[in-house]
Amino acid sequence: MTTMPGAVSGDRALPLRERKKLRTRRALADTALRLFLDRGFHETTLDELVEEVEVSKRTFFRMFQSKEDVAMAAELELWDAYVAEVAARELHGPVLDFLKQALVAAVTGLGEEWDRSFLATRGLIARTPVLWDRSLLHSVTVQSRLVAELETKLGVDSRQDVRVRLLGELSLAAWRCAVKNWISGRGYDGPSPMEKLGRWKGPGGSKVLIHRVEEAFDAVPDSLTLAAP
Amino acid sequence: MTTMPGAVSGDRALPLRERKKLRTRRALADTALRLFLDRGFHETTLDELVEEVEVSKRTFFRMFQSKEDVAMAAELELWDAYVAEVAARELHGPVLDFLKQALVAAVTGLGEEWDRSFLATRGLIARTPVLWDRSLLHSVTVQSRLVAELETKLGVDSRQDVRVRLLGELSLAAWRCAVKNWISGRGYDGPSPMEKLGRWKGPGGSKVLIHRVEEAFDAVPDSLTLAAP
């Protein structure tokens, strides 16, 4: 959002070659999402995509690891932000709280533009099993990155201490629950009271998402005690 | 091949067509594992596999959804057994305990022959990233099957109650931790005291695996309280 026509919100200090790279990456992600939403994921071939963006297929695969990944660029952004946030913050107090706050901060930090394309992405994922699987996989994979950070911060070895790894898993489990509830589109608490205000049609923005995240994290302790008569 | 040398432990009561199906399925899984361990996953093509088993590639894809799946037949067996176990048992008391016991029962029920091929499978998975991803994905996917069972048993709606879904996730998270520790091959408690007895070389059998599972489940409550100073 500087005044340039095709300017990306990229740090102007970058080696220029990197900026170009980022620009095409951005272009690929955007048009990919547009095409996939329009014609469907399987109905769109990579050749059509790279045709539209005017890049070679070879270049595409230098930017993204797979056809699935380019559809979920927004989600990948989030994971990078999350891990970075965990790495940057200093850790004191309950680790689960720490993980919650870091995730909330990551979502907040990505801004307004992000949550629109993330919502679109989730819509696409919801009706494309292959993407659903990939998304799931990514979320599970972040766990190991998280654990690596936590290990250095806590000074424990995760191979000795199961708890650290479990916390990583828990954090992502909470995230998945949060997103599910977000998409299902209920209002703030309980089934859709807020929708009447017309402020949130559908899932709502990242404000609501953040609320869902906190909700899910806070529900973790309770779930352990859940019992049948 | 009617009076079959390689008779499977198949229920003789099955519709006969099903038995044939099971036999080729079994043959595919076994030789696939053998070939993959021998030459490597990517180095073995499907054409070579179906050549060896003497089936058409078309038939292969009627048995397994992908090349990855045939390598992890043992794991898929476990997940079916787990879900079946959860469905069969009646639920009372703490749900997390219930899930633990059902998983233990599932592993136990699969028997001696299974844990050998499962161990081999895990070895293959460990050195094949693609398979690692798939395995991870399967474990996460089981969660939704689990939750579906729990919902009917508890009579709650998982869309209202986050706790049920979290329990599903927790149970699989514990499983993944358990397997990691099992593979890492330490002895019963702490770093390898039992190995000196020569009773468990490497990870050890399903006895040890079960111990690891219980260990991981029991560590869940503790992990929540984990805190940094």
Add this chain to the structure above:
DNA sequence: TGTAATCTGCCACTGAGGGGCAGTTTAAGT
């Protein structure tokens, strides 16, 4: 300005996975 490193485009190739059709085996009816 020259030069070395890096990136891109193009081309050809492998291999997974699926669709269609014809032939065969099994289950069910009489």
Add this chain to the structure above:
DNA sequence: ACTTAAACTGCCCCTCAGTGGCAGATTACA
């Protein structure tokens, strides 16, 4: 036992994701 309907298998052909190689362009650097 014989026939009919349904399900299964084999075979050939196709699409398309993803890779490696090489030549040409671009950028960083001296």
